Structure formats: C-alpha cells, structure tokens
Amino acid sequence: MLIKTGIPSPEEIVKVKPGQSRLAKGPVAMVECFQRIPCNPCATSCPAGAIEPFKNINDLPKLNTEKCTGCSACVSSCPGLAIFIIDETYSDKEAVVKMPYEYRPLPEVKSVVEVTNRAGKVVGTGVVIQVVNNKKQDKTAVVSVAVPKELSMEARSIQIRKESTPENTFICRCEEISLQEVREAIAKGYTDFNELKRKLRVGMGPCQGLTCRQLVLTELSMATGQLVEEINLTTFRPPTKPIKISVVAGDGNEK
Amino acid sequence: MKNKADVVIVGGGIHGQATAFNLAQKGVKNVVICEHKYIGYGATGRCAAGVREQFGLPLTIQLAKASMDVTANFKELYGYDIEYTPGGYLWLLYDHRDLELWRRNIQIQNSLDVKSFLLRVEEIRERYPYVNVNGVLAATMNPRDGYVNPFKVLYAYTEMCRHAGVEINTYTTVTDIKTKGGKIISVLTDKGEIETNTVVNCAGGFARRVGKMVGLDLPVKPQRHEMIVTEPVELFFPCMVITGPWYAFQTKPHGSILMGISLPEEPLFDDVDSLQPQSTWHFLEKVLKVAVEIMPVLRNVAVIRQWAGWYEMTPDAQQILGGVPELPGYYMSCGYSGHGFQLGHIAGKLLAELIVDSETSIDISKCDYGRFVRGELMPEPGVIG
Structure with missing residues (x-):
C-alpha cells in the first residue's frame, strides 16, 4: 500500500516494531522504511552501529534494537522522515515519540498539540517536551512529544493549529x-x-x-x-525567476 | 452608467480621481470618471511614486510643496496610510554646470521655504556609506522628499471618490466629445452617451487623443520608461539615490528596492498604444550596470520584476493644467512629463477650484495650453531623465 498511498500498512508496521521487552527497557528507534531505494544515511549516521552497514545501497535498513541507544541521530538524517524514537518508559501513562519535523514554525516546548497518525488523521493530543534543531539536524528538527501510551505506535506527526481559518490561510x-x-x-x-x-x-x-x-x-x-x-489576467513580467543583479551587471569592478 | 453628468473626467489615474474627489468635496453632485481599463492601468499604477520639492522653477516648487503638504498629512486628512517615507532625494552631482544649476535651485527652493541643502562629498560618505562617491562633486538633499506607495494613494482616492458619490466606470473608453456652438454637449463612450457641458482630460499617455476629440493638437507625447523591483531586503538606505537619469530607493515597510533609468534613445510617440509598454533586456542591463557602480552593495540582491510605463512629455517637460478659451467647459490636467504623480493632490484641488470658482489658490495661468502657441515655454530644469 505504501507504494500507492505513502502510508504503510499494519502488516508492514508489525515487521519493524521493536519487541515488547526492548520497548520496556527505554528509548529505541523504529525504522519505518519499506521501499528499496538507493539511500543509506541512517546506517552511516548511527554512532552505535545499530543500523547495519548496507551491502547494497538499495537495501532496507536492518536495526539491531539491542545496540540502539535511542539517541535520535538517524531521525533527522533520514530524508524520508521515516525513523522515530519510541520511549514507552517516560511515565506510567505516557510514552514519548521523537519525530522528524520540517514544517515551520516549530512547536513550542510545553505546548499542547494535536497528534496525527501516519495518514495525517488526528488521533489525540500530546505535549511537546523537547525541540532539537541544531546544525547537526540540518533543518530537520527532532520534536519529542509525550502522548498517551496507547498512541506510541500511532502518533507520527503533529499539527500545531487546531483548524485552518480564512485568517490563517x-x-x-x-x-x-x-x-x-x-x-x-x-x-x-x-x-x-x-x-x-x-x-x-x-x-x-x-x-x-x-x-x-x-x-x-x-x-x-x-x-x-x-x-x-x-477574468482578465495580470501581465506576465520578466524575469521568470529572481535573478541576481551581478549575473546581469557583474560586480561593478570591471571596467 | 449615468447618462447625464455635471463633469465627465477622462482617465481614472491619480489626476482624474483627485480632480473628481475635490469636485465632489466642493459640492459638485454628478461627477463621472471614465477609465478605459482598470484602476491603476496607466502611469499612476506604473510610476516610481517619488515625491519631492527639489525642483528648479518657482511655480513647480510651489505646486510640489503644496502637494507634499497633502502627502505628508494624508493619514490625518483622510485616514489612509499611504506609506509616505521621507528620507530625502540624494541628488548626486558630477559636473560643475549641474552643481551651479543646483546651487541656484537650492537658493530658489530655500526662498520658498523648502529646506534643501548641499552636501559635501565627505558628508555624503559619512551619511550614506554605501554610495560610491567616485567623481561626485556634491549632492543636494531635502529631507522632506521621499516616496509613497502609489497603489495606496490611488485606491484611497478610489474609495474616497466612491464614498463621495463619484461614479467610476472602468473598461469604459471615451470615443468622442460632441460640441455645438462652441460648447460641449456630450461625451460618447463605448458604453453609451453622457450628456455634459464639462469634460476634464486626465488621460495621461492618451491625452493627445482626447485633445483631438475637440480639435486641439496637444503636444503631449508618451515616452517609454521602465523600472525594476528587487526582492525585499533588510532596510538599509532611507533616501532616494539619484544620479540624474538613474535612481534607486528602498520601499518601507516592504523592503524591496526600486530602480529606473531614463534612456534618451526611447522615442516619443503619439499615444501609448503605439509605444508598446513592454520590458526590454536593453533597459535591464543599463539600469543594473549603473546600480553596481553607484551602490556596489546591491550586486547580490535579486531582481524579481521588471515593467514598463510612460512619461507623457511636453516640449518644456511641464504639465498642461487649466482650461482653453476656445472651448469653455474643456479642462486639462496632463503632460506631466514624469513628475505628475506627486502633483496629483494639488492639481486635483486647483482644477476643482478653477471649474467651480473660476479662480485658483495658486496661480496656474502659466500652465495653460496656450503657452505652446504663444511660444512661452517654461522648461523645468529639475526633471529626472
């Protein structure tokens, strides 16, 4: 299904879900990558060697959950935004999902946000507990959201705004x-x-x-x-794309 | 569309609308504007919208100052923010003849209470460090000069006109003016006939055509002028930088930089339809080459749009403002030769006074059409381009 809708099926998810015993030990990555494409930053970015080096660049990542420390280096390195860190030990009733986030503005820490599933459907609310957006993240921020424990395998993105209105559209x-x-x-x-x-x-x-x-x-x-x-259109005016002044005129130094 | 009007105004630009609004304010009930395209199609919607008092002729300075009084107080007067940005025109002078001319201009300006002054090269360097002063002898500066957002001004008038009961007809082309026994009796348009005794020619680049409708051969000839606008960048220069033909300024609060250059090779045409207001690569190269020379800091800024408009040139680069003795009821406010937008407020006011009271608060008798017949031209030395 992923190939048609962009949304992985429950059968696919089950294959990459870390075991219950590992989840009980603390934060661990969940690599929701199901498409063979030439892409390997997850393996090269993993400081713990938990994602095995690829033999073929088209390989799907193989995660050794025992080696994984849940550090989240792979979360912002994955161009497909397909890797999440799940921490089911956060509190009695809540789990933390660390997710890649490329929209702007970034959510504020402590703000309540709507949590969506892999299909973008709102499934509940969560609280943002950390936003990491340093040079290393390269503009793919890692947002940690505390969600009800039963949503740890569902919550995969957030919505900051409750609804779109004419004012905010x-x-x-x-x-x-x-x-x-x-x-x-x-x-x-x-x-x-x-x-x-x-x-x-x-x-x-x-x-x-x-x-x-x-x-x-x-x-x-x-x-x-x-x-x-x-309806009468406005005039289409050059340039088609913005063009730097120096491209047309040089930098003013040559005579 | 009304089929009877006290006054029909041909042209919905700044001059047409300011005249209509002032007429309505003076109690004229049935004012009708005919605009052949949309509001903002003509020179008003294409202009740089600079406003200044730095001119050379006492009459022009007087008109410019009176118009500036409206510009600077527009919000207080009418409630609309027109983004007036005073910061001055920094007019760079490169040769001794120009320097002498502007010394004289400044004297005349000061005598009329315009607070302009000359800046020495060191002062220019200190105040405007991003301006290359190579070859510059001095510069003039008048801090009250600046620019506005032409669309804000134009649509403020549109809303004020409509509120005052003026009928604005867009996409309505005036095709002829009917006269009988030396009097105007009606205006013909492609949407029907409007009975009236009074017509105002505010047709900008089409003024010549509207003159011919009553047998006047107005020496008003449009000339193409182009401009470019850049992406918005952080605000860093407050003034309009002018070399004479070339100018640049940064809009506030938006932050984009507008630039233009007058090219003498652009021919004069009979009307805008033959001029073809299209952008050219020739202009783009010319304007940007001066830009990187005068303000090298601009080299990394991106141009996002280029467009063309027109000056409506007369032989002395001055407007025709007033009536004609041969045809009572026919008035003109046209031929502004590139500095018309800023005079809109005052021209509209004076023309409304002339139409309603037959006399004006500033003597504009020298701006008449007859000066070209009499050979009494009054060339304005302070024209850009």
Whole structure:
C-alpha cells in the first residue's frame, strides 16, 4: 500500500516494531522504511552501529534494537522522515515519540498539540517536551512529544493549529496575504484581478503569482460568478525567476 | 452608467480621481470618471511614486510643496496610510554646470521655504556609506522628499471618490466629445452617451487623443520608461539615490528596492498604444550596470520584476493644467512629463477650484495650453531623465 498511498500498512508496521521487552527497557528507534531505494544515511549516521552497514545501497535498513541507544541521530538524517524514537518508559501513562519535523514554525516546548497518525488523521493530543534543531539536524528538527501510551505506535506527526481559518490561510505566500484579506478586498469592490493585485500585492512576490494566481482567480470567480477563463489576467513580467543583479551587471569592478 | 453628468473626467489615474474627489468635496453632485481599463492601468499604477520639492522653477516648487503638504498629512486628512517615507532625494552631482544649476535651485527652493541643502562629498560618505562617491562633486538633499506607495494613494482616492458619490466606470473608453456652438454637449463612450457641458482630460499617455476629440493638437507625447523591483531586503538606505537619469530607493515597510533609468534613445510617440509598454533586456542591463557602480552593495540582491510605463512629455517637460478659451467647459490636467504623480493632490484641488470658482489658490495661468502657441515655454530644469 505504501507504494500507492505513502502510508504503510499494519502488516508492514508489525515487521519493524521493536519487541515488547526492548520497548520496556527505554528509548529505541523504529525504522519505518519499506521501499528499496538507493539511500543509506541512517546506517552511516548511527554512532552505535545499530543500523547495519548496507551491502547494497538499495537495501532496507536492518536495526539491531539491542545496540540502539535511542539517541535520535538517524531521525533527522533520514530524508524520508521515516525513523522515530519510541520511549514507552517516560511515565506510567505516557510514552514519548521523537519525530522528524520540517514544517515551520516549530512547536513550542510545553505546548499542547494535536497528534496525527501516519495518514495525517488526528488521533489525540500530546505535549511537546523537547525541540532539537541544531546544525547537526540540518533543518530537520527532532520534536519529542509525550502522548498517551496507547498512541506510541500511532502518533507520527503533529499539527500545531487546531483548524485552518480564512485568517490563517495564506493565499499569497510570498507577500503573506491571507484568504481573509483577499475576501475582504473583493467584498470592498476590488473585483478586477489587476486591481486586486495592486491593492493587496498578491502575486507581486518572488514567485510572481505562480502559486497564488489560480487561488485568487478561484476566489474571484466564486465571489463574482465570472468564469475563471473570462477574468482578465495580470501581465506576465520578466524575469521568470529572481535573478541576481551581478549575473546581469557583474560586480561593478570591471571596467 | 449615468447618462447625464455635471463633469465627465477622462482617465481614472491619480489626476482624474483627485480632480473628481475635490469636485465632489466642493459640492459638485454628478461627477463621472471614465477609465478605459482598470484602476491603476496607466502611469499612476506604473510610476516610481517619488515625491519631492527639489525642483528648479518657482511655480513647480510651489505646486510640489503644496502637494507634499497633502502627502505628508494624508493619514490625518483622510485616514489612509499611504506609506509616505521621507528620507530625502540624494541628488548626486558630477559636473560643475549641474552643481551651479543646483546651487541656484537650492537658493530658489530655500526662498520658498523648502529646506534643501548641499552636501559635501565627505558628508555624503559619512551619511550614506554605501554610495560610491567616485567623481561626485556634491549632492543636494531635502529631507522632506521621499516616496509613497502609489497603489495606496490611488485606491484611497478610489474609495474616497466612491464614498463621495463619484461614479467610476472602468473598461469604459471615451470615443468622442460632441460640441455645438462652441460648447460641449456630450461625451460618447463605448458604453453609451453622457450628456455634459464639462469634460476634464486626465488621460495621461492618451491625452493627445482626447485633445483631438475637440480639435486641439496637444503636444503631449508618451515616452517609454521602465523600472525594476528587487526582492525585499533588510532596510538599509532611507533616501532616494539619484544620479540624474538613474535612481534607486528602498520601499518601507516592504523592503524591496526600486530602480529606473531614463534612456534618451526611447522615442516619443503619439499615444501609448503605439509605444508598446513592454520590458526590454536593453533597459535591464543599463539600469543594473549603473546600480553596481553607484551602490556596489546591491550586486547580490535579486531582481524579481521588471515593467514598463510612460512619461507623457511636453516640449518644456511641464504639465498642461487649466482650461482653453476656445472651448469653455474643456479642462486639462496632463503632460506631466514624469513628475505628475506627486502633483496629483494639488492639481486635483486647483482644477476643482478653477471649474467651480473660476479662480485658483495658486496661480496656474502659466500652465495653460496656450503657452505652446504663444511660444512661452517654461522648461523645468529639475526633471529626472
């Protein structure tokens, strides 16, 4: 199933779950990697030699749970974000799951977050107890979340925001224009796409509307009843991608 | 669309809207604006939006100062933040003739209560360390000069106009003006006819066309000018840096840097349709080569957009503002030759005074169209480009 949906099946999970006796001893890695691809940073990053060196770079990782110290070095080194540290000894009722996290903003320590399963579905709440984001993590932070013990094999990501609202939904990411601002401007009479651009700066950022153009057009269409293809577009202006001044003009030193 | 109006204004840019708003404020009930595209299509929506008092002719300085009074107090007056960023125009002077000219300009400016002054090279280096002063003799500075966000100004007027009862018709092209017995009787548009005795030509780059509709051959010729804008970077220079043809400034609070250069090789056209407002690689190279020379620190900043607009040039680089004796009821506010946006507030006010009261608080009789016929040109020396 993973190959089609990106979500591993229960049968696959069972194969990589550390044994109950190992889990009872403290933090241990769980490597949820099921696809043979040329990738081995988990093995090369493991300071304990718990992930066996690959004979073939396409091999699936083999974890020796007895050697594993639960240090989490492999968590941020895995480009597939497929490795987690499970600590079922954290407290009587809670386990800690250390997970890779690449979204921003990072959660705050002690904040209550919604915990999601491998499919992204919210399964409960947890408390962030640690966020590690140093140079070594290379922007893949390791977030430790305390969750009810029964969720230790379910909790694999978190959501900071409870729900998306027009205020917190960005339509134009470059200029940080929210859906709410777009709707308010349209309601105020800025129903021309060109006027809306100049009024709000939607599409004026580095991506020049590549991301937001369609979204704004859809909003306009829904508000005015005009078909998207009938709305006058803004002028497509060069350069297609941002270009450094020195690329065109040199650095000003040559004569 | 109304089929009867007290005043029909051709053009929905800063001049059309400021005139309409001031007319409405003076109690004129039926003001109609016809804009052939959307609000912001023309020069207003494409301009650099610099605002300054540093000019050379007493009349221009007087108008610029009066307009600056509105710019600097826009929020208090009307409640809209137009992102006015005073920081001064730092006008770098490279030759002795220019230095002498600007010494004189500064004297005239000071006599009109504009607080401009000359900076020595050491002072420039100290205050603006990122500016390369190689070859610079001195620079002028007037701290009140600066820039605004043209869209904020324009749409503030749009909202104020609509609130005051002005009808703004977008995508409405004026095709002809009907006269009878030396009087205007109506305006023809592609959406229908509007009966009126009063028409204001605020058509910017299309002003010549709107002049021809009543038999006037206005010497207003658009010339392409281009600009670029960079990604936003940390705020580090507060002023507009100008060499004459080249200029750069950083918008606040956004942080992007705008730059342009006037290219003498750009021809003058009859109207914008023949000019083709398109970006060129030629301009990009020219503007950026000066940029890395004058402000080398800019070399690592990325350009994100380039666009073209136009100056509407007259033979003396000055506006046509006022009526014509041959045709009562026909007024013009056009031909601003690249410094029109900043004069919008005052031009709209004066034109509304002229239309309603037949006299103006600042004497603009010399800005009339007739000066070209009489040969009484009044060239403005302080033009960028």
